Amino acid sequence: MFDVTDIQRYIFQSNRLKEIIGASTLVDKALSTFLIEAIKSSVHGAYKVEWESYEHFDFLNNVDLEAELIYTGGGNALVAFRSKEVAKRVTKRLSQLLIENAPSLHFTVVHHTVEGNDFNEDRKKIMTALQKKKYETPYKNKMGGFSITQLSDVSQLPITCIIDETPYSSESLAKMKMASEKKQPYSLDERFAIPAEFDHLGRNEGESYIGVVHIDGNEFGKRIKSVLSREMNYAKAVQKIRILSKEIDRIYKSAFQKVINLLIASEKKGKIGNIKLKKADNEEREYYYLPIRDIVINGDDVTFVCDGRLALFLSYFFLKTINMEKLEGEPISACAGIAIVKAHFPFYRAYQIAEQCCQSAKKKAKSKEYDEVLSWLDFHVVSTGITGDLETTRRKHYQVAEADSNYHLLWRPWLVSDTDRYSGDAHNFQHFIQIYQEFTSGESKWPRNKLKQLELALSKGNLETSLFLSEMESRGLQLPKFLPKLTTNGFTIENQTPYYDVLEMSDFFQILEEV
Secondary structure (H helix, E strand, O other): OEEEOOHHHHHHOOOOHHHHHHHHHHHHHHHHHHHHHHHHHHOOOEEEOOHHHOOOOOOOOOOOEEEEEEEEEOOEEEEEEOOHHHHHHHHHHHHHHHHHHOOOOOEEEOOOOOOOOOHHHHHHHHHHHHHHHHHHOOOOOOOOOOOOOOEOOOOOOEEEEEEOOEEEEHHHHHHHHHHHHOOOOOOOOOOEEOOOOHHHOOOOOOOOEEEEEEEEEOOHHHHHHHHHHOOOOHHHHHHHHHHHHHHHHHHHHHHHHHHHHHHHHHEEOOEEOOEEOOEOOOOOOOOEEOOEEEEEEEOOEEEEEEEOOOHHHHHHHHHHHHHOOEEOOEEOOEEEEEEEEEOOOOHHHHHHHHHHHHHHHHHHHOOOOOOOOOEEEEEEEOOOOOOOOHHHHHHHHOEEEOOOOEEEOOOOOEEEOOOHHHOOOOOEHHHHHHHHHHHHOOOOOOOHHHHHHHHHHHHHOHHHHHHHHHHHHHOOOOOOOOOOOEOOOOOEOOOEOOHHHHHHOOOOOOOOOOO
8 A cells, every 4th residue: 555645735835726737637646657657667467447448357367467456546546466576666656756756645554464355455554554654754854955055935945946046945946847748638728828827817906815625524434444345355345446446536537527517607707706807928829827726636635725705606506516426426525615815815724724624513513403414615714823732713703692691693514405305404505695786786785895894893792792683673674584483682592693604705705607
C-alpha cells in the first residue's frame, strides 16, 4: 500500500490559485502517473497497471506477472508484487521521481506478505499496518538553505529562481509548472474557460469574497467494507472494488460537470445573475471565465473555489445532483462545508474552516434523528480573522445569553432533499430559499438596511428583536412564514431561529434557475 501524506497542507498552503491547482495535480499524478512509471521502469518481467481498463484480477492465476496495480484512489494505491525485492525497487524509483517532479511531496509505504486467500482480511491488515507506520514516522523537516538564502513566504524553502520579479522555491515552481500542463477534463464551449487566477472568479470592486467548498461522500468506506466482507475470493473482491471506485469517480465528476452546465446556462450578456464575469484578455478569441475552479475531485472527495455569492447555491445544486444517483441500486448522499472568506484570506485556513463545516454537516447526517444518512450542508462567513476551531467560534459569537435563557442564532446545518418525505422538514434547504425570496423580492420585500438591522437585533437577543419587530410591523413588514411554530420574536420554543442564517448570507447568495 502506497499512501501520499499531508495532502491538504501540500495543496492548500499557497494563496496562488495556480500553485494550488498544480499541487492538486501533482498529488493526483503521484500514484496515477509516477507510480505507474516506477513500476514500468523497475519491474523486469510482465506487469499490469491499467486497472481502470479491466476488472479481472489476473495476478494469482498468471505466475508470469511480477506486479499488478489493484486500484488507486483517495491518495493511496494497492499493488500486488511477486516479491518484496521488486516492491522495494519500485518504492525507490517512486521516491526519485517525486523528488525530481514534486519536491516536498511525501508518501508512506508498507509491504505485507499474504497468502492470497481472503482479500478483505488482507486489506484490513495492510491498512492497519499503514496507519501504524504513519503514526510512528517522525515529521519530515524540509531541506533548508545553505549559507545565506532568501526563503519563500509560502513554503519556507530556499528561493531557487525568480520569474517576472516573483521569487519561487523548487516546490512552488514544480506546482506552477504542473498547473500550466493540466488539461481541463470538463466540457465547455469556446465562449468560456475555467480560471487559473483568483482575480478571474468574477469578483467586482468591493465584493472581494470567495467561497471555498469541501464536499465528502457519506459512508463510501463503509459501503466498500460491506461489499468486501461478503466476498473472500480475491478475483471477485478486486473486481468489485474496481467497479465501485470507477463508478463513484464518475458520479462526482459528472455532478461537477452539471454545476458547470448550470453556470453556462445562467450566463446572460456576460453576467450570471448580478455577477459580472471576467473577460479574458486574449487576442485570438473572446471568452469569459466561469466563476468557479475545481481543485480536488478524487472519488467522493471534492474541493472547489468560486465567487462567494455562488458558493452556497452551487453546493446545494451539487448535493441535489448526487442525491439523484445510485450506487449498486442504493441511494447515495454527501455533505458539504462552505467557507466564505475575503480573497486574500489564508487559503489553507479557509479550507480548514470548510472542512470543519463539512464535519458539522456529517455529524448531523449521522445523528439518530433520521433513519437514513442524508445530504447536509453547513457554512461559515469569515468577515474578520477566526481564532480557534469552528465549534468554539460559534459558541462565542452565535449564542446570546439573557437573564432567563440562551438564544441560538444558528439553524444550520441544512438538509438537501427533494423527496416528499422530507419536504416538510424544518431543516430542508428549500425553506432557506423561501425565506430568502420573501425577504428580498415580491410584495413582502424588506429594504436592505432593515435586513441588516434585523440581523443586528437578533444577535442581541429576545428583547431587542421583539422591540424591532414591533416597529417593523407598524410599517407593514413581517417575518417570512416558517413551518415550525415560532414565537412572535422569530425564535422557536427551543430558542433557535432560522432567520439569522438567511440574513447573514443575504449578500452571499445567488439563486440560479436549475436546468
